[in-house]
Amino acid sequence: xxxxxxxxxxxxxxxAIAGAGVAAPTIFTAQSAAAFTNEPTGSSVTLGFNxxxxxxxxxxxxxxxxxxxxxxEHLNGGGDGGLMNTFSSxxxxxxxxxxxxxxxxxxxxxTKSDAARASARSMIEKDGAxxxxxxxxxxxxxxxxxxxxxxxVIFMAGLTHSNDTTGKDKxxxxxxxxxxxxxxxxxxxxxxxxxxxxxxxxxxxxxxxxWGYTTEEAVRTSTEAMGWETVAAVKTPLTQTDFSSYIxxxxxxxxxxxxxxxxxGNMVNSLTNAVQFGLRDKLVNNKNFEIVVPLYSRLMxxxxxxxxxxxxxxxxxxxxxxxxxxxxFVKSFGTKYGFPPSQAAHTCYVQAMLYADAVERAGSxxxxxxxxxxxxxxxxxxxxxxxxxxxEDHQCFKDVLVVKGKENPTSEFDLLExxxxxxxxxxxxxxxxxxxxxxxxxxxx
Amino acid sequence: MEAIILxxxxxxxxxxxxxxxxxxxxxxxxxxxxxxxxxxALFMIGAFCAVTLSRILTLSxxxxxxxxTDFLGNPLKVDVPYVMDWFGETTGAAIIDWAVPLSILxxxxxxxxxxxxxxxxxxxHFYKRPHADQxxxxxxxxxxxxxxxxxxxxxxxxxxxxxxxxxxxxDFGAMLGFxxxxxxxxxxxxxxxxxxxxxxxxVFAFLQFTTFGMVVRAGMADRETVQxxxxxIDRRFTLMFxxxxxxxxxxGVMYTPINSPNxxxxxxxLVLSFVVVVVGGMGSLPGAVAAGFxxxxxxSFASMREVLxxxxxxxxxxxxxxxxxxxxxxxxxLMGRKGVMEE
Numbered sequence: 001x002x003x004x005x006x007x008x009x010x011x012x013x014x015x016a017i018a019g020a021g022v023a024a025p026t027i028f029t030a031q032s033a034a035a036f037t038n039e040p041t042g043s044s045v046t047l048g049f050n051x052x053x054x055x056x057x058x059x060x061x062x063x064x065x066x067x068x069x070x071x072x073e074h075l076n077g078g079g080d081g082g083l084m085n086t087f088s089s090x091x092x093x094x095x096x097x098x099x100x101x102x103x104x105x106x107x108x109x110x111t112k113s114d115a116a117r118a119s120a121r122s123m124i125e126k127d128g129a130x131x132x133x134x135x136x137x138x139x140x141x142x143x144x145x146x147x148x149x150x151x152x153v154i155f156m157a158g159l160t161h162s163n164d165t166t167g168k169d170k171x172x173x174x175x176x177x178x179x180x181x182x183x184x185x186x187x188x189x190x191x192x193x194x195x196x197x198x199x200x201x202x203x204x205x206x207x208x209x210x211w212g213y214t215t216e217e218a219v220r221t222s223t224e225a226m227g228w229e230t231v232a233a234v235k236t237p238l239t240q241t242d243f244s245s246y247i248x249x250x251x252x253x254x255x256x257x258x259x260x261x262x263x264x265g266n267m268v269n270s271l272t273n274a275v276q277f278g279l280r281d282k283l284v285n286n287k288n289f290e291i292v293v294p295l296y297s298r299l300m301x302x303x304x305x306x307x308x309x310x311x312x313x314x315x316x317x318x319x320x321x322x323x324x325x326x327x328x329f330v331k332s333f334g335t336k337y338g339f340p341p342s343q344a345a346h347t348c349y350v351q352a353m354l355y356a357d358a359v360e361r362a363g364s365x366x367x368x369x370x371x372x373x374x375x376x377x378x379x380x381x382x383x384x385x386x387x388x389x390x391x392e393d394h395q396c397f398k399d400v401l402v403v404k405g406k407e408n409p410t411s412e413f414d415l416l417e418x419x420x421x422x423x424x425x426x427x428x429x430x431x432x433x434x435x436x437x438x439x440x441x442x443x444x445x
Numbered sequence: 446m447e448a449i450i451l452x453x454x455x456x457x458x459x460x461x462x463x464x465x466x467x468x469x470x471x472x473x474x475x476x477x478x479x480x481x482x483x484x485x486a487l488f489m490i491g492a493f494c495a496v497t498l499s500r501i502l503t504l505s506x507x508x509x510x511x512x513x514t515d516f517l518g519n520p521l522k523v524d525v526p527y528v529m530d531w532f533g534e535t536t537g538a539a540i541i542d543w544a545v546p547l548s549i550l551x552x553x554x555x556x557x558x559x560x561x562x563x564x565x566x567x568x569x570h571f572y573k574r575p576h577a578d579q580x581x582x583x584x585x586x587x588x589x590x591x592x593x594x595x596x597x598x599x600x601x602x603x604x605x606x607x608x609x610x611x612x613x614x615x616d617f618g619a620m621l622g623f624x625x626x627x628x629x630x631x632x633x634x635x636x637x638x639x640x641x642x643x644x645x646x647x648v649f650a651f652l653q654f655t656t657f658g659m660v661v662r663a664g665m666a667d668r669e670t671v672q673x674x675x676x677x678i679d680r681r682f683t684l685m686f687x688x689x690x691x692x693x694x695x696x697g698v699m700y701t702p703i704n705s706p707n708x709x710x711x712x713x714x715l716v717l718s719f720v721v722v723v724v725g726g727m728g729s730l731p732g733a734v735a736a737g738f739x740x741x742x743x744x745s746f747a748s749m750r751e752v753l754x755x756x757x758x759x760x761x762x763x764x765x766x767x768x769x770x771x772x773x774x775x776x777x778x779l780m781g782r783k784g785v786m787e788e
Binding site: 054055056057058059232234235237239241242244245246248249251252253265268269272273276277278281282283284299300302303304305306307319320330331334335339340410411413414 | 447448451452454455456458459513515516517521523595599600601602603604606612613614626627629630631633634702703704705707709710713744745748749750753757760761
């Protein structure tokens with residue numbers, strides 16, 4: 001009769017060895033079947049376009065989607081090729097990406113972080129998207145970027161302007177072509193000084209969320225550095241629609257400039273209210289009262305109508321640029337859709353192209369190979385002049401446009417005019433100033 | 446002192462919008478006993494009546510201007526409104542400029558019709574259902590209405606400016622002996638307040654001094670007895686729903702120059718308006734008006750920089766804070782009647 005000597009430690013040891021034995025073949029099989037998440041195995045590759053299709057930014061999302069559809073058409077060899085003709089890299093051949101036909105799925109971010117994460121997750125897990133791109137909000141961008149990092153896919157951000165996206169919340173799998181709050185402040189300040197002088201008193205109204213804070217900080221720092229004084233900075237709720245109670249006390253404060261750190265509906269309403277109060281007709285401290293909108297969007301300018309006339313702001317790109325890349329993109333987009341593209345459409349189109357080009361140059365869809373190809377990549381011909389995808393924070397560095405609301409627009413699209421193209425050297429900063437860690441690339445699987 | 450006067454002025458126009466929407470809401474609740482969560486959507490549709498009329502007035506034909514080019518480098522196509530062809534450039538431009546005030550005439554029949562269709566087509570089927578069902582169906586209706594508007598007009602705000610004659614602001618400070626530029630207030634907001642006062646007065650006068658109004662008030666107090674007298678109170682209540690819709694719609698029309706209308710604007714006002722109705726007292730018309738102005742003014746004061754420095758975030762909770770205090774001290778609201786919503 002044998003005696004079984006069962007001990008707790010013995011059972012655990014045996015279980016661990018048996019578990020490793022059973023699991024080992026699976027791990028090796030999994031590695032050999034897919035080296036990274038959603039490795040394309042057939043004749044096509046799926047990209048996930050995560051844009052706001054409902055909610056307050058639905059129009060901006062629709063323009064982003066138009067741009068992505070145009071990019072897919074060009075990548076697959078359709079249309080006139082768009083920016084592929086002017087892009088300094090010639091890796092793309094119009095035969096899809098690495099010979100695989102480009103297909104896409106779309107998700108609706110609703111401009112809500114949780115909804116955006118859910119739609120991105122669904123595109124990755126159910127539809128097999130190998131890359132996620134798009135969006136019209138920094139909150140959404142940061143949330144989806146973190147998800148893509150965990151899932152092991154590349155995230156090519158859409159319209160997101162907060163410093164945090166490639167600052168404290170940056171991720172190794174995430175990349176941003178759009179500019180940020182710091183760059184807006186750095187580009188705007190000298191223009192404001194030239195036009196309004198260095199002895200000014202500024203009053204900030206700031207949307208009470210992440211993007212608002214970084215924009216206020218950037219504009220304050222830049223304008224104070226050239227001599228302006230900030231007399232007050234008031235946070236306004238994101239849900240605010242009538243800003244009269246915030247605007248009425250501005251003149252009492254002795255301020256002679258109002259800076260509206262607002263975007264979207266907030267910007268349309270606060271600017272409309274400020275103009276209604278006749279602020280721009282007033283003379284304060286023996287100077288004309290002025291309004292500044294740090295981040296302009298043509299779609300938002302359209303909402304504010306004639307109120308934008310003469311008001312300075314910054315933008316990532318504008319359809320009236322006359323470089324070959326911009327002209328090619330406006331021609332492709334305008335011919336297909338009948339109106340010029342917005343800056344949101346431009347950045348999304350460029351991000352899709354940059355991703356495809358990076359895959360071709362890397363010779364792989366592996367996110368880590370793609371990230372390596374994008375890091376430190378210098379390119380031109382995409383509408384913003386010579387551009388660098390900085391390796392340290394995955395932020396694009398390029399010239400920044402300072403624009404002004406046009407006095408005599410010829411159409412509903414002709415609302416902004418370019419005042420200055422601020423050179424990239426003036427808006428470049430040290431990658432460490434916003435903190436955060438890129439971490440290491442995650443291929444997933 | 447100047448800051449206080451300024452915030453009272455601010456509160457008056459904000460309160461005007463709350464009061465007008467809450468007046469319609471409480472009118473519907475008082476007559477039909479329905480909690481109408483689609484009332485904010487009626488405010489939004491009213492605003493889009495102004496957008497629609499403004500688009501009708503700017504219906505254009507295209508003229509090619511060879512001296513200018515469009516974004517693709519082709520000769521620029523310039524839209525010339527038909528009204529300018531028919532009435533001449535100056536008169537045509539003036540008609541377009543006055544689109545918002547003209548929209549009042551357009552919105553009244555449209556909003557009454559929408560109100561009557563809404564009541565007869567959907568809401569009457571929910572009279573005998575619990576309030577929760579009414580809230581669900583009217584909230585669903587509000588979502589449907591705003592999605593329809595978004596489908597046709599897009600998600601972006603649409604600028605609908607006031608006539609040029611009313612642009613700019615009035616210097617109250619100079620009039621009251623203060624320094625100039627200290628207490629300024631936009632002309633259109635003054636007009637909005639006056640307009641709201643006229644509408645509120647007209648609704649009260651209609652209910653107080655007409656036979657129709659007398660029957661409606663009797664019906665609000667005791668519906669069954671009025672029916673026993675052989676009066677078709679349902680038809681009158683249906684019309685009251687139409688009038689309430691028109692009041693909300695007119696509030697929306699006149700609000701368009703203050704904030705560019707978008708499909709979501711009704712929801713922005715809806716919750717606040719319900720708080721106004723509850724604070725004023727369910728079913729009380731004067732209560733709704735008083736609470737509308739009270740909460741509008743308090744909200745303005747809570748947004749002052751000096752207040753926010755002491756109590757940050759007060760601007761976001763003030764209305765709900767006041768609602769809690771009033772309901773704790775006066776559970777029926779400011780002017781609530783015994784028996785309403787208490788069965």
